[in-house]
Each structure stands twice: as C-alpha cells, then as structure tokens.
Amino acid sequence: MSWDYLFIQAANGAVIGIIYALIAVGVTLIFSILKIVNFAHGDLYMLGGYCAYYVITLFGVPPLPAMFVSMAALFTIAIILERLLLTPLYSDATERKDEYGLIVTFGLAFFLRNIAIIAFGPFPLKPPSFISGVQHFGNLIVTNDRLFAGSAGIVLILALLYFMHRTIWGQALDAVSQSREAAAIVGINPRRFNSFAFGVGAALAAAAGALIAPIFSLAPDMGVLPNIQAYVIVILGGMGSVLGSIIAGIALGESEGLFTAFFPDPTRALAYTNAFGVLVLMIVLIFRPNGLFGRRHLRME
C-alpha cells in the first residue's frame, strides 16, 4: 500500500461521505418532524438520479440545471407521497404510529425500486459528466466529477444550515420538531411542515442522486445501500440532530474509504466496506448510547 493510494482513498471517502451526509440529513429532518424513519429515502435518491438523467438526455439540459429540476421534481413527488401515504400518522385514530411509518416506508421503497426496474430497465445508465476531466495533485488524481460532487454537496449542506438557523421557516421547522402542540398554539400549521420536511429531505436526496450518477452510474437498486447507510448515520449522529448527521455522514464515508485502503487483503476489502460501517456504529453505541450528538429526550411531546 502506497501513500498515494491512501490519499486517493481519503479523497474518495470524503466525497462519498458528503453524499452520505446529504442523504442522511434528509432522513434526520424527516425524523425530527414526522417522528418516523423514512426507509424509502435511498429510493428517492435513486429517483432523483434517474430524473436528472432523463432531463439531460431527453431535453438536452446541462447537468447542473438538470440537478435543480430533479430536486424540484422530487420535492413535489415527495409531498404527494406524504399526503397520500403518511396522513394516518397525524390522526389520533392511528394507534401504532411507529409501526405504521416503518411498514409504509418499507413498502414504498419496494414499490419505487420495482417501478424503476419496469420504467428505466435493469441496466446501469450513466449521464454525462458535470465537468469532464481530472485534476492532478502531485501523484494524486481526482476526477472533476468527484470534486464537483463534493463541493456541490457542501454548498447544499451549508444552504440547508443557513435556512434552518437564519430564516423564519427554519425557526418554525425547529419549533414544530420540539413541540407540535406549542407550535400550533403560536399559529404555525404543523401539517404544512410535515409535507415541507418530507419534500426538502427528498430534494436533498435527489441532489445526491444527480451528483453521484456520473461517478457510479444509475441502477434501480442503487438506493438499497444508502438506505442502510443513512439509518446508520442517523443513529450515529444522534437521532434528530442535523449537525450530527452531517458530521457522522462524512466520518462514515471517510472511515469506509480508509478501511478499504488499510484492509490487508485488497481483493476482499470492497466487499467488507459496508460491514465496517455497522462495526463503527456498534462501537460508538457501546460508548455513547445516544449517538455522537444525541439528546436524551428524543421526543418532546
């Protein structure tokens, strides 16, 4: 193992970590407002990738505007899905809300994946690069697409943080996540923020899908692993903590990259990458049962 290989793995790990963070931060946002884990989030990410692909290939739109179109489309689709499938969560008549959320989002994941196989076909598709070519940093070679995905991911995450901490809507979202009752009595419509959180989460996943597509290609089952990774990251970051999931996402991507670099048998290293993520989770949970940035009280109702 050379130092160059290590650096390349570290750079790749950072980019993947940012993409993970982009997906996981949406799961966290949805969890903190709707109080369910969205197990279909990876499939929204898949749809986002395909959406960008078809906007590029069918309408000849450049990749970056196509990513924004895809984000807007997934924002809308997610709100429709939330209205259709998740409204029983807000009814007092539904007794087992956690179980309902689990089953419905799992079902939605299978549905979207299989619809994708029918609609897009089982073979991998690859959209054109955002910026083609590579950058040399000494012996280190990084493709422009990876650099672009990493930077665009960071910009989107910073935009989200700005929105959450510096705008009225962000404050209202925070208020709803802390107490729906109290939010309602100060005139905030909590139902509107259920839709909004689900939509924003899906739009960020769509951006992640569009950014990763030129690097790894698109496939209908590309959301399966991110579903698990996002869940790992959300727990790792402390369920409900936006900043925690961003840091945990980048840390997980990075540690997976380095694990692959350090693993003694390079032919098997890639196959074990995902197991490594879960191993990290187990170790963290032994020492910090609430995750890295967890609060003791998940729910303030």
Added chain:
Amino acid sequence: MSENGILIEGSRVTKRFGGITANDGVDFAVAEGDLVGLIGPNGSGKTTLINVLTGHLTPDGGKVILRGRQVSGKPAHIYAATGVARTFQSTQLFGRMTVLENLMVPGLTRPRSSAHEVARRARACLEFLNLAHLEQLYAKNLSGGQQKLLELGRCLMLDPAILFLDEPFAGVHPHLRDELIKRIEELHRAGRTFVVVDHDMESILRISRRLVVMARGRKIADGPPEAVRTDQAVLAAYAGL
C-alpha cells in the same frame, strides 16, 4: 365582533373519551374584557372544555363560536391566528430554544412582521415579566414558575383577544405566583380577556370577576365569585357529594 360583546362561546359542548363523558352539553360564553375563573374538582372536565375552546379537541356535540363565526372542527393554529392564546397545564415551551427565541417564534409567524420589530416587542415583553435577565438561557433550564411566566409571554406575543390559562399557579412559588397574578391583573386592566383554570381557590377568587364551576362534565354554577362560593351545589361538589 358579535352583538352583546360575546367573544367566544361554547354551545352545548359534548366530548366523550371512550365511555367517559368529559363534557356533557356545556354552555360557556366569555364576554369581551371579562376575567373568568373556571374551577371544579379533578376530572370535572375543565381542561377538556379549554381544549375544545382552543381547537385542540373537536367536540362530539355542540359547537364553538368565535366572534360570531363557527370554528369548531378547525385546527388549533387557526384559533391562534384568530386571537385565541393558551397555556398548558404542563408547560409546552420550545425547550431547546432560548427564552428570547421562544418569544420570537410566535412574533415572526405573524403576517407582515419584521425581525427587528419582533425582537423589540419580545424584549419589552420580557421586561414586563421580569425575565429580561434570562434572555439567553435555554427555556428548559428555567424554573417551573419562570416557565409559566414565559408561556404567558409567548401568548402575549400573539397579541391575542383572549387568553386561556390552564393551571397557571400549580407548582409555582408563592412569590412568583403573586408576580403572575399582578401581571394578569395588569393585562386585564389593559383590556385583555382571560379564562383562568386552577385549583388554587384563593388566587382564583382574588382575580376573577366571574366564577364558573364544573363537576362531572357539567357546569353547576356561574356568576359573581361572592355568590358562587356560598352556592350549595358547589359546596356539595367540593365535598365530594
């Protein structure tokens, strides 16, 4: 505003939970500028009535009329936007926000509000409640009594026509309770309408202009405090008869 100055009215309000009828055809009207005390033994349906009148519960029978418009069945945030504010028996603050932010949120969600103006109002409100020195503290770190004061402040930021206070004096230190009573009286003199639910008879009798007594889901007395406190039915209800 409807004629005869009625601000909010619950008419034949009925609410059942499983086999229990928490409110059984209760008529309850509050006139503009009134300060109504609502008392009754545990389980008599006071909080249920407030929950119905503030939109947190939909009545099974009867209706709620706010300024002449029927509002029962509408969600709670519509009530809030129409001038109905409330506090909860166990305070419902935004625990992970600072004291100031707790007041900023209701201010900013009003239409046509500017952050600068809302911050100025929030600070004035904290002055009024003697909480100004705690501005940067997280709400969850306040004492129980201070949380009740802050919840009152959050109501005021909505500039409401009527405030429902659910057990504002419960578990509050006597010194802070006097403070709270003083603030309620000042606000009342300035023209705000109040409905106050509490078990603390002494405080309720001190402030209310009108006293309503509930027992077993029904209203059993309604009138000036001096008359109600000697009412035989009320004495019987409190003695558990």
